[in-house]
Amino acid sequence: MKNRLLLLLLLMVNSFFAQDTIMQLWPKDKIPNHLKSVEKEIHEQNEILRISKVQVPTIEVYLPSKRDATGEAVLIFPGGGYGILAYDWEGTDIAKFLNSKGIAGIVVKYRLPSDISQTDKKYVPLLDAQRAVRLVRGNAEKFNIKPNKIGIIGFSAGGHLASTLGTHFNEKVYEPIDRIDDESARPDFMALGYPVISFGEMTHLGSKKNLIGENPTSELVNYFSNEKQVTELTPPTFLLHATDDTVVPVENSLLFYKAVKDKGVSVTMHIYPKGGHGFGLGLHDEHLKDWGNRMLDWIVSLR
Incomplete structure (x- = not known):
């Protein structure tokens, strides 16, 4: 009996903390552009955790100890061509790295475009991204962060979403639902790792097709070619890419650097001669493994 009570207590404690660290972006039954369907979310764990067909978008919050906290937070958008999310490789691993430096790391499990479970799918990742920033800013006190020190980082197609957020944060892509939507969706700074930026000649065709279809209008191509959407209000930007990236050409970062x-707008860029695509933290490469520290130096320079 004693052991059963102890087990029940442990389960209750674990449940409490899980609810405290994973938050749904939207109130139940109020997810914009969502259609009820038979589509189910899929988690596949091999070398990395791949999540697809996201139905309920969330943020997963990793907080440093209060004694180490700098007050800064970074929302993380994993890549995967708008078809999957490389959730640990370009998500939770990044959050844990940031935690080790006193920065809150918040992984965004955003919805991927779907013809089955969504209406107007091309805007769905952006409206999830806007809501994620607003939700974090609205809970800044709870998370022990400063509301004016909230940045974002995205990788590959997650970099496209991050740069879309950084250039379209003021656009109304959904109707306000609650007080959270009174918050600003503008990131205070933005880091982009081997990002898809343009939907023009230098694009990643899979990301483009998944988001806006096979035969998009020129207006849609321009709208989501984020080098064409930069303004004076675009957040200070950090860019990271490898010259030998054959999946997302380095020209994507070069185009965005010039536009910013x-x-x-303040911008810094680190281009490595080798590294290919999708290297994450790059810990097994002598040249790439310090890019995270270069980003941290840049964040410090913004203080």
Whole structure:
């Protein structure tokens, strides 16, 4: 009997903390552009955790100890071509790295475009991204972070979503639901790892097709070619890429660097000669393994 009570207590404690660290982006039954369907979310664990067909978008919050906390937070958008999320490789692993430096790491499990479970699927990742920033800003006190120190990082297609958020944060893509939507969706800074930026000639065709279809209009191509959407309000930007990336050409980062620079926005860029695509933290590469520290130096320079 004693052991059963202890087990029950442990389960209750674990449940409490799980609810405290994973939050749904939207109130139940109020998820914009959502259709009830037979589509189910899929988690596949091999070398990395791949999540697809996301139905209930969430944020997973990793907080540093209060004694180490800098007050900064970074929302993390994993990549995967808008078809899957490389959830640990470009998500929770990044959050844990940030925690070790006193920064809150918040992984966004955003919805991926679907013809089955969504209406107007091309805007769905963006509206989840906007809501995620607003939700974190609205809970800044609870998370022990400063509401004006909330940045974002995205990798590959997650970099496209992050750069879309950084250039379209003011656009109304959904109707306000609650007080959280009174918060600003503008990130205070933005880091982009080997990002898809353009939907023009240098794009990643899979990401483009999954988001806006096989035969998009020129207006849609321009709208989601984020080098064309930069303004003076685009957040300070950090860019990371490898020259030998054959999946997402390095020209994507070069285009965005020039666009941001031309608007007078603070920008820094690290281009490595080798590394390919999708190297995550790059811990097994002597040249790449320090990129995270270079990003941290840049964040410090913004203080």
